[in-house]
Amino acid sequence: MKKTNVLIKGNIRQYVMVIALAVVIILFQILTDGVLLKPLNISNLIAQNSYILILATGMLLCILTGGNIDLSVGSVAGFIGALSAIFIMKMDMPVLVAIILSLVVGVIIGMWHGFWIAYVGVPAFIATLAGMLLFRGLTLTALQGTSLAPMPDSYRFIASGFLPDIIGGPDGINVLAIVIGIVSSLAYVIGQLKIRIDKQKYNFEVTPLKVLIPKIIGIIVVVNAFTFSLASYRGIPMVLVIVSLLVIIYSYITTKTIPGRHIYAYGGNAKAARLSGVNTKRVMFWVYTNMGFLAAIAGIVFTGRLNSATPKAGVNFELDAIAACFIGGASTTGGVGTVIGAIVGGLLMGVLNNGMSIMGISIDWQQAIKGIVLLGAVAFDVYSKSKSK
Amino acid sequence: MKKVLTIILVGMMIMSMIGCAKDEESTSTTETKTETKAETKTEEESYVGISMPTQSGERWIKDGSAMKEILEAKGYKVDLQYAEDDIPMQKSQIENMVTKGADVLIIAAIDGSTLSDTLDEAAANGVKVISYDRLLINTDAVSYYATFDNRRVGQQQAESLVEGLKKIKGEGPYNVELFAGSPDDTNAFYFFSGAMDVLQPLIDDGTVVIQSGQVELADVGTLRWDGAVAQARMDAILAAQYTSGEVLDGVLSPYDGLSRGILSALTAFGYVAGDDIPVVTGQDAEAASIKLIITGEQYSTILKDTRDLAAVAAGMVDALLSGSEPEINDTETYDNNVKIVPSYLLEPYIVTIDNYQELVMDSGYLTEEDIK
Numbered sequence: 073m074k075k076t077n078v079l080i081k082g083n084i085r086q087y088v089m090v091i092a093l094a095v096v097i098i099l100f101q102i103l104t105d106g107v108l109l110k111p112l113n114i115s116n117l118i119a120q121n122s123y124i125l126i127l128a129t130g131m132l133l134c135i136l137t138g139g140n141i142d143l144s145v146g147s148v149a150g151f152i153g154a155l156s157a158i159f160i161m162k163m164d165m166p167v168l169v170a171i172i173l174s175l176v177v178g179v180i181i182g183m184w185h186g187f188w189i190a191y192v193g194v195p196a197f198i199a200t201l202a203g204m205l206l207f208r209g210l211t212l213t214a215l216q217g218t219s220l221a222p223m224p225d226s227y228r229f230i231a232s233g234f235l236p237d238i239i240g241g242p243d244g245i246n247v248l249a250i251v252i253g254i255v256s257s258l259a260y261v262i263g264q265l266k267i268r269i270d271k272q273k274y275n276f277e278v279t280p281l282k283v284l285i286p287k288i289i290g291i292i293v294v295v296n297a298f299t300f301s302l303a304s305y306r307g308i309p310m311v312l313v314i315v316s317l318l319v320i321i322y323s324y325i326t327t328k329t330i331p332g333r334h335i336y337a338y339g340g341n342a343k344a345a346r347l348s349g350v351n352t353k354r355v356m357f358w359v360y361t362n363m364g365f366l367a368a369i370a371g372i373v374f375t376g377r378l379n380s381a382t383p384k385a386g387v388n389f390e391l392d393a394i395a396a397c398f399i400g401g402a403s404t405t406g407g408v409g410t411v412i413g414a415i416v417g418g419l420l421m422g423v424l425n426n427g428m429s430i431m432g433i434s435i436d437w438q439q440a441i442k443g444i445v446l447l448g449a450v451a452f453d454v455y456s457k458s459k460s461k
Numbered sequence: 462m463k464k465v466l467t468i469i470l471v472g473m474m475i476m477s478m479i480g481c482a483k484d485e486e487s488t489s490t491t492e493t494k495t496e497t498k499a500e501t502k503t504e505e506e507s508y509v510g511i512s513m514p515t516q517s518g519e520r521w522i523k524d525g526s527a528m529k530e531i532l533e534a535k536g537y538k539v540d541l542q543y544a545e546d547d548i549p550m551q552k553s554q555i556e557n558m559v560t561k562g563a564d565v566l567i568i569a570a571i572d573g574s575t576l577s578d579t580l581d582e583a584a585a586n587g588v589k590v591i592s593y594d595r596l597l598i599n600t601d602a603v604s605y606y607a608t609f610d611n612r613r614v615g616q617q618q619a620e621s622l623v624e625g626l627k628k629i630k631g632e633g634p635y636n637v638e639l640f641a642g643s644p645d646d647t648n649a650f651y652f653f654s655g656a657m658d659v660l661q662p663l664i665d666d667g668t669v670v671i672q673s674g675q676v677e678l679a680d681v682g683t684l685r686w687d688g689a690v691a692q693a694r695m696d697a698i699l700a701a702q703y704t705s706g707e708v709l710d711g712v713l714s715p716y717d718g719l720s721r722g723i724l725s726a727l728t729a730f731g732y733v734a735g736d737d738i739p740v741v742t743g744q745d746a747e748a749a750s751i752k753l754i755i756t757g758e759q760y761s762t763i764l765k766d767t768r769d770l771a772a773v774a775a776g777m778v779d780a781l782l783s784g785s786e787p788e789i790n791d792t793e794t795y796d797n798n799v800k801i802v803p804s805y806l807l808e809p810y811i812v813t814i815d816n817y818q819e820l821v822m823d824s825g826y827l828t829e830e831d832i833k
Binding site for chain 1: 515516517518519521522545546644673674675677679680682685687688689692693694696697698699700701704718721722724725728729730747748749750752753756758833
């Protein structure tokens with residue numbers, strides 16, 4: 073029992089925000105008379121937050137390198153959205169070509185920032201502040217103040233499409249969604265067991281079964297309730313596929329690969345990392361290059377969702393993405409934080425926005441409440457961190 | 462590496478200082494010009510400052526360039542600046558125009574209440590101020606107000622909504638949801654109260670039903686006229702009110718940018734253009750929305766031919782500088798908390814699929830290239 077207590081204490085940091093998210097969801101589920109978790113609204117929640125979650129994933133890597141942030145992501149997302157619309161509408165390019173080209177431009181923009189930060193030594197805050205102004209300006213120039221709309225259907229599919237039900241089933245139920253739910257639960261169970269067996273092989277301490285089993289059951293229930301709920305609406309949204317893939321890929325990179333661990337090492341202690349042979353400049357360069365790439369994806373998703381490339385697209389996205397990372401437990405000094413944490417943080421803000429909007433709370437109060445919650449969430453996190461030490 | 466950078470940076474600083482110094486010189490020369498202008502004032506020397514809120518909406522760009530063109534053709538020097546919806550930026554732009562010796566300012570404010578002391582200062586320097594499209598409040602410095610009849614715009618939006626409902630949705634009662642503009646923009650209030658002039662009696666007698674119950678400006682307002690905000694609110698309302706059999710018939714939207722966000726939410730929810738899509742209104746006849754009107758997604762928009770408004774404002778400037786009285790047609794509606802501002806109100810037009818060709822295309826407001 074004592075062991076379990078120690079375990080819970082040690083992990084509380086990791087779970088505080090998940091618990092907070094659950095509390096907020098339950099609270100709004102009650103306050104909105106059950107609208108929050110209606111299948112349609114779950115779909116909405118995903119669509120409304122997808123681009124922030126994508127940005128938060130990249131932002132987390134920036135923050136990991138030592139509390140550096142990227143202020144340019146909103147402007148870059150807006151610029152890429154505008155560019156893709158221009159490629160398609162003014163230059164008559166096929167949608168796929170336009171998207172690939174836009175992503176390439178995103179990567180180049182990321183390299184531009186990475187170059188100044190890593191190799192010239194301009195502080196990240198300044199370099200990306202410059203980028204924020206530069207690309208907002210270029211967005212305005214590119215669009216000439218007009219909005220380009222409507223986007224072609226194949227483009228909109230990215231942001232507002234659903235995976236077609238290739239299996240087919242009873243009316244109104246998307247079987248594919250249910251199957252995906254079951255398959256991913258199985259994958260999760262196998263993954264967890266494999267980790268456990270591997271750890272036992274090396275005689276590492278493992279999570280006791282009486283903790284592990286309820287955790288696995290809990291996650292399986294949530295995942296399947298979630299996919300079943302989506303199945304009863306229109307299935308799995310495309311953006312969910314994109315966000316999930318990114319989360320899996322980036323979780324893997326940050327926890328399992330050498331470049332990923334280098335980011336943590338650099339953020340934890342830059343000097344020690346450098347002396348241990350980590351090419352810190354290269355780490356910085358690729359982190360920001362990657363941010364450019366993800367900002368481009370976010371820009372395309374947002375443009376597809378709005379069905380219109382507008383000069384103001386992306387304003388303040390960077391702040392939402394940064395808030396998501398910090399709410400999700402990232403450390404302002406770097407080296408601490410997880411991709412999943414950033415996603416949980418983003419969802420917490422998203423549920424708040426959506427819930428208050430459903431309740432019809434006016435914007436002035438929405439902003440005030442969000443401010444308080446942001447402060448409360450991070451303060452609680454800091455407090456529980458100091459307790460667990 | 463570092464040394465080279467330092468040298469470059471220092472060099473740039475010195476250059477910029479020289480730049481500033483040069484600016485100061487030119488400012489002081491314009492000031493002397495202003496002083497001597499009293500006696501030898503010719504049109505060539507008069508300097509007009511135009512401050513527009515943002516370059517992110519095509520209408521402001523059109524307004525600005527139309528006024529610039531007219532005034533420059535009349536021989537005035539024109540300084541046209543956009544503030545990108547940044548209030549402090551607009552304030553300092555206007556202060557700089559006054560410093561540079563503007564004789565007349567045409568201002569479309571981001572927030573009409575934020576400029577009062579800047580303008581009082583300008584008036585003390587003898588600068589005349591024309592409030593353009595959005596009323597400047599809490600200041601005595603405003604000479605004239607050139608605008609579209611904004612209450613009328615709101616009424617027309619509601620009228621076209623009701624007309625569309627009758628035409629497309631048959632007999633009432635109709636389920637309608639309301640959207641308004643940014644609560645800090647005085648026009649949002651006029652649009653919304655104009656619309657409610659028409660809708661309130663229908664709500665009272667049950668012809669129009671607001672399922673969400675949100676009817677106050679504070680509840681239906683859309684901060685900064687942001688389409689994404691409207692889209693998220695529409696998503697939320699659809700999820701909350703229209704999933705158990707009710708059908709949404711119409712949406713009052715005060716601006717095309719919001720209408721497009723709302724329509725994205727409606728189509729994502731499953732409404733189909735040309736079939737059961739709700740009647741959605743708009744304003745400004747933006748090219749992107751005219752395309753949606755042609756494809757049957759958006760029902761209507763309001764055309765305010767801003768070239769006419771620009772001509773009116775330019776005419777006011779001309780009259781002020783040549784010492785004659787500008788034409789006005791309203792001396793009682795627009796109270797800015799300090800005085801009733803003499804105004805010239807232009808009539809807006811309702812645009813639907815039936816008349817867009819004539820009103821928007823043939824008049825040259827948009828070109829075929831714009832809506833391609």
